[in-house]
Amino acid sequence: MALFLFLVLIALVLGIIGVAAEGLGYLLAIGIAVLVVALALTAVRWSRRAGNRPIR
Template sequence: MTLFLILVIVAIVLGLIGAVAEGLFYLLIIGIVVFIGALVYLVLHIRRSGRRPLDVRGEGLGAALSGARAGPPGVAGYEKRSEVTCG
């Protein structure tokens, strides 16, 4: 993400210089190209990271699918869901 931020800042600076300074229109074009490159980088970075939801209780996928809860045996609230009864 730091690289993305640096690319966006560079694109803004180049774009401003290219728009304001006479005869440096090519810097505006380069700034636009750098900005588009930064957006492409961001999309690829987000796709590649594939963030999964954080497992707060530290159970892991197997325990979550089986319905078991991690914890010491015999402590209320940590039994398997299938063993919990109402009434």
């Protein structure tokens, strides 16, 4: 959970800098990519937990 929050924070900061600073639009793209990676990692971890339930 801490990794997810850290990656979301980094994505937010990069996005704000990319929007606010002229000519640094690539930081916005990197921020979006980091957010997508964070969401993908969370989805993978969540799906693994759901698959480990014992069959009754």
